[in-house]
Amino acid sequence: MSKISTLIKPTRIPAAAGGIQINYCKNPACQNYGVPALEKQSGRKQMNDGYMASGGGASIPVLKCKLCGEFPPIKSNIAVSEELARLLADLIPASDPSCPDLQCASHNIPVNSGKGHYQSYGMTHSGSKRYLCKGCGKTFTVSSVSTLRQRHSDKNQMIFSLLMNKSPMRRICEVAEINPRTLYQRIDFFHEQCKAFVAAHERPLLEGMAIPRLYIAVDRQDYTVNWSNQHDKRNVVMHAVGSADHGTGYVFGMHLDFDPSLDPAQIEVDAATLNDQAISYPFRRYARLWLKSDYTDHMRQRSRMRKRKSGVARDVTTDVADTYDAFADRLDVEVPLSQSFDTTLPDKGMQVHGEYTLYGHFLYLKRLFGGVEKVRFFMDQESGIRAACLSAFCDEVKARKTDAFYVRINKDLTVNERRHAIAISRSEFDIAKSNHPGLKDSEVEIQLIQNRLLNMAAIGKWSDRWLLHPFPSMSEPEKAICYLTDYGDYAADHLARLYSKASLHSIDRFFMQLRRRVSLFERPITTSSAQGCSWFGYSPYNPEVAMKLLMIFRVFYNYVAVGKDKKTPAMRLGLAKKKVCMDDIISFSPN
Ligand SMILES: [Zn+2]
């Protein structure tokens, strides 16, 4: 078992990887923002670059920014670039797969380039080919799904439709008269089709399609995956991060902290050979992945943490303050708490450390947003999301092309409390309106926000200033907003307009639809007695199935489902001319 206090720290900060170096101050108000610490270890005690590197109080390595006093945790650039590569693979056609290991010499050499580099290594259950890479000695799979091999392909549309309309897996098998194995093969096939379809349709974004403004809401959603080992009844909890645009509803990414391409047994052996556990976290070869020893460390860390109060009726300001307190309790402020005592790691594929999926997600968005003139992010109050956003979009923030806001919504209110909040705001609005009879409603709103901006509450360790949004809705009854990239360079009314747009509704709506329409993602019904060990009726057995369904549903949501305006999100954004039918996706061919 590794002792946290004696971990080896080979250099000052990890070397850049794939052009990525994220070890810098993430405070937008600081001169060091986006200026990386120097990589080389010097003979002198200190390096003259505005940072001090240390193991930190509990030996989580951190930088200290000498200019603003912040302590950004040191992170692995290899892990970030590996995660970005994993996510970007969805946008790249699967015709020329190669060894997925970024550090392997064969990484960009396609599998079809012959026996010199790869050797065939059997098939997986779902019919994907497995290869042994001669460069690094590891195996990987390449999915090869085709309609030609499929019997009953006439049932595809029915199965697709059942999947998107809340039919449990067992029921789909009954209705379509297929066995579970066929159903999972069909899910693989739909996933491949959706991937090819969306890669072709989102290509304009990668090529810099011009978009004047995007208002992007970002949040995370958790899923419980059933145990698959009968001797270990704990569940695996997965987390997805999603980003959706307010104006069009388009969901740009929905990324699960799970890498199905890896074999945990193989990686554990490799990590042991490299003695990875003896090295400080961000310097490890496998910094991106949850190894068994990380899980043990995490449990030990968790057991030391204070129990947070819950179930107390409270307002959004207390909620914001409590969340900041919880950040301060973390050993690493960027690491969202993910595992609890009754959860475990998946035994097929590997779970990714949450903060690296967040970094990967925002860097992925950055690739898609090359042609967007201005992007505003509205994000759930989570320091991992903040760090990932402010580092991926650092240049754009500095160039004043990107702004970021925290949005906190108190969802604990009852229906009556929500109505009450709306009534109060309505009367405040009516008074303001009668005081300014010449103004339009929207102008009165901006006026009210402007007034509130003059006296905002400073909350938490960083004294961030939060605005209580004056116009609640039933879905966002109490809403507080914090402007994270405030350079004081916007006029009061411009600023008020940005605050007025702050909301998480676009990503919330997607999350809700996902829970409602795909039975596997239905919120598990927890009972206080057997919580965590209960068999959640429709939860997927295998996280890879969940991951595939997330992608399938994202494509369905963006391209098939129309809103009141008879348009799909893709039509509103300009990525599709008309509503797409499920059949168009099933029969899609990129050529
Ligand atoms: Zn700083």
Ligand SMILES: [Zn+2]
């Ligand atoms: Zn390799």
